[in-house]
Amino acid sequence: MRRGFVLVISGPSGAGKTSIARALVDSIAGLAFSVSATTRPPRPGEREGVDYLFCDRARFQEMIEHGELLEWASYSGNLYGTPRGPLEEILSQGRDIILDIETRGALNVRRALPESVLVFVVPPALVDLEQRIAARCAVSTDELSSRMAQARIELAAMRNYDYVVVNRSLDEAIGQIAAIITAERCRLTRQPALVSSWTEGGGAG
């Protein structure tokens, strides 16, 4: 059976990546969501085990020490990590995993799993990004400029990604990332059994 791959979606806060990731998991067969662990306190409406695995620093430190995390990074003073066990189990079942994480985490995933696919989502323009962040969080001017500064740091990491998707409309962006998943599933390097059956045995049938 084909081993699954990890598709990482990153992008500046406000680019729409979380909505995209949720819609993809709902609509594509064989695609699962990986829930990150974090020491950040839950925001209103966030659910344990669905949005994040919320834990304290002691537990997070334990996960690091026991090798339970595929990767982890500190971000805005909180720790974020990707639990290894559930992820490996899904991949070995031939299902693919979507990870919605920031750019340093994404590059750590690529180091741990070089066959991962990295997709960067941007809004149509920087002005849209400001508006989305401001509208979503009702943040102060200071908080807005701090978030915009963080967005610029995220944007600078774009060059390490495989694909860039512009979120002009949610449907279009979802369609493009769905196409990326379909294409990556057709990649020769992800179908070793199929290739062997045709090039060694002289035919799959």
Added chain:
Amino acid sequence: MRRGFVLVISGPSGAGKTSIARALVDSIAGLAFSVSATTRPPRPGEREGVDYLFCDRARFQEMIEHGELLEWASYSGNLYGTPRGPLEEILSQGRDIILDIETRGALNVRRALPESVLVFVVPPALVDLEQRIAARCAVSTDELSSRMAQARIELAAMRNYDYVVVNRSLDEAIGQIAAIITAERCRLTRQPALVSSWTEGGGAG
């Protein structure tokens, strides 16, 4: 403007690649067909300038000498080549090109244009391939085994390709290659202006 790319479709005779290529050009905006030049005589129903640019050996030799061909190869005693001029014009207009050529030609295209995308199409099983070749050409037993031998040579080249698509149904195969085209258009390396606008200027807008 984004420069277009060449998508090469290859596969053993009878895998359905020509039908797939025609359907893709009809359904995807910004995708053009490149017509190969050949010294092979036209088969019944084949049209000059649509299926092939038919020419004699003297004219083909002239095209080689004048550098008018991106690549060329000899195949079953006939010469086949890709005219460079029309192809470069289409790519510079930001349109992509689909090329339906055999495996040696495909690898020559990759050498000339390293950013090309190579897709290999196979039928569901070898037995299907035999049946399709036999049904399509009403060939003799000798001709059938010669074509099957040729098919095995083509299949051995599969490992040099980027993607493998199994033609279980025409619609499914067309959908998968359409997804590959969408994905490749989203590739970071094919969107240098977009990436620069976000990482250098701080935003496209």
